[in-house]
Amino acid sequence: GAGVSQTPSNKVTEKGKYVELRCDPISGHTALYWYRQSLGQGPEFLIYFQGTGAADDSGLPNDRFFAVRPEGSVSTLKIQRTERGDSAVYLCASAETIEAEAFFGQGTRLTVV
Amino acid sequence: GESVGLHLPTLSVQEGDNSIINCAYSNSASDYFIWYKQESGKGPQFIIDIRSNMDKRQGQRVTVLLNKTVKHLSLQIAATQPGDSAVYFCAENAGGFKTIFGAGTRLFVKA
Numbered sequence: 310g311a312g313v314s315q316t317p318s319n320k321v322t323e324k325g326k327y328v329e330l331r332c333d334p335i336s337g338h339t340a341l342y343w344y345r346q347s348l349g350q351g352p353e354f355l356i357y358f359q360g361t362g363a364a365d366d367s368g369l370p371n372d373r374f375f376a377v378r379p380e381g382s383v384s385t386l387k388i389q390r391t392e393r394g395d396s397a398v399y400l401c402a403s404a405e406t407i408e409a410e411a412f413f414g415q416g417t418r419l420t421v422v
Numbered sequence: 423g424e425s426v427g428l429h430l431p432t433l434s435v436q437e438g439d440n441s442i443i444n445c446a447y448s449n450s451a452s453d454y455f456i457w458y459k460q461e462s463g464k465g466p467q468f469i470i471d472i473r474s475n476m477d478k479r480q481g482q483r484v485t486v487l488l489n490k491t492v493k494h495l496s497l498q499i500a501a502t503q504p505g506d507s508a509v510y511f512c513a514e515n516a517g518g519f520k521t522i523f524g525a526g527t528r529l530f531v532k533a
Contacts, residue, residue, distance in 0.1 A: 340519070344523075349525070349526075351513070351524050351525050352466065352523045353523070354521060354522065357519050357520065364519070367520065368520065411521075412468075413464075413465025415463065415464055415465050416465055
């Protein structure tokens with residue numbers, strides 16, 4: 310596809326469950342970012358990948374959150390023991406290089422009930 | 423601390439008028455600033471950026487102004503159109519590649 314693809318677009322899960330959110334970046338983009346956006350607020354940085362490695366994971370709120378990018382392309386954000394406060398839109402962005410313009414996907418809306 | 427904020431949460435303008443959206447930042451170490459547009463149900467879309475060694479940068483119908491003395495950033499949209507209705511975020515990078523977003527300003531364009 311032409312843009313960043315995120316799946317699923319919506320996810321409803323029960324408190325305490327495990328969820329995985331997927332991001333397919335634009336082909337050839339080496340930089341990949343995850344953000345979280347709560348209603349009425351700006352996106353909040355979570356983690357950044359350069360290739361396969363997490364170059365900066367300082368935004369992950371706690372150890373329930375983990376992200377991988379094993380082959381330097383698709384990334385998965387994993388949330389364990391979900392809590393109602395995890396409800397938000399999770400945005401993924403990719404860029405050709407670290408200093409290039411970042412392109413965002415449409416996000417995954419996660420609702421924890 | 424590191425924060426990016428906005429003066430006004432909403433802005434309403436008449437179609438055809440110019441819009442000015444303001445932003446204040448607090449980290450004097452920030453050296454790169456970006457304006458994003460976000461429409462409902464979509465991710466943020468890059469509009470224009472500016473580095474700290476510049477005061478002004480122009481794009482198509484948009485201009486970003488940076489005043490480092492008072493840590494202020496503004497986005498000017500010329501001849502505002504209904505399609506410009508969205509939430510606008512300013513964002514900053516202070517070294518590294520962690521982009522910090524402000525809370526956003528919602529722009530309403532009246533026909």
